[in-house]
Amino acid sequence: MLMTYDGIVVGRRDVGDNSCFVDIVTDQRGLIEANAHGVKKINSSLMSSTALFSYSTFCLSRGKSQYTINSAKPKYSFHEISSDVKKLALGSYFAQAVRYCTSSEQSQYVRGKTGAESLVRFLAVALYETINTEKTGRTLSAVKSTFELHYSSVLGFTPNLIGCNNCGEYECARGMYFLPDRGYLVCADCLNPEYGGEAVLLREETLFAMRTVVFKPLSECFKFRISEKSERQLSNICERYFLRHTERSFTALEFYKTVK
Ligand SMILES: [Zn+2]
Incomplete structure (x- = not known):
């Protein structure tokens, strides 16, 4: 056949x-x-x-x-990724993650907010973004974070970033906290010790980037620019969120961290 x-x-x-x-x-x-x-x-x-x-x-x-x-x-052709060891390491992490998280003989179309999303197209865009950081002005760190958070959503672990889980507010003058274990936001006015676990006070730019990654279609979800400080916070959150849900470590990720 x-x-x-x-x-x-x-x-x-x-x-x-x-x-x-x-x-x-x-x-x-x-x-x-x-x-x-x-x-x-x-x-x-x-x-x-x-x-x-x-x-x-x-x-x-x-x-x-x-x-x-x-x-x-x-x-x-993504062959030019091999000309830069950092990009090759990041692309290898993406490939390893997709290989681990994809079952055999099962359709991978995911019905998201913007219609069916193609896993192949998502990986292609992630590799394209990795290769073309000089052209786009975005960083490898932002590309990696976008991959991790968007792919978490594709796999069914979409965090609820619409508003505070308690009062529903979209923003709060005293700030919004992200609770990674629960995968939702709680505003500073509503946060109390009963929530327990980790609560990360998000920088405004970090929350903006997270919402872009989760709510925008594939053609736009990589396209944000935030400060280095916010990128560092985004990077911490996205990596830990992705690894927590895939429940494993990736050798290619460890290698990326050694060459980065
Ligand atoms: Zn609230």
């Missing part, structure tokens, strides 16, 4: 001298492990499409127990 899917390679393992297995994330079937025969031969048409981060249209055949790549047509 032949099938065609758009997808991004998020993992690759060499097999023998010439072949490899690749993990491809797709919207229709989640994570697909596919065999690529003869891929390391100099004239192989699959060489570029089976590289890590390759975004291609894959034509696959499905045998009894595994998929095989018959042909592939590149859609977009």
Whole structure:
């Protein structure tokens, strides 16, 4: 049986001298492990499409127990990510996170506020933003935070950032607190010891950025500029929120922190 899917390679393992297995994330079937025969031969048409981060249209055949790549047509190349070790490390973290969080044989379309969202497109935008920070004027730290918080939402862990969980106010003159364990906001007027756990007093810019990431569509959710101080707070919150919900650590994230 032949099938065609758009997808991004998020993992690759060499097999023998010439072949490899690749993990491809797709919207229709989640994570697909596919065999690529003869891929390391100099004239192989699959060489570029089976590289890590390759975004291609894959034509696959499905045998009894595994998929095989018959042909592939590149859609977009993220190969220049390899020219900068920090960007490569961050892209590898994204790939590792998506590989870990995506099930096999399950549609990955998520129905959000703005309609169905494509996981493949989300990963493609995150990689594009990672490569093009010089062009966009945004930082790797902001791209990483956006990925972590937006992806948490995609996975079903959307924090409630609409307003104070108690009184419903959108903002408060004395400030808004984010309670990461509970995933919601409480204004300074309503916060009391009964809430327990951690409560982070958000900088105004941090809350603005978090709302942008969660409520804006994919085409806009990366597009905010905030001060370095607010970015640091955003970074702390988003990383811890994402890791708390995925319940694991990522070796690629540890590597990113050593080269950053
Ligand atoms: Zn309140």
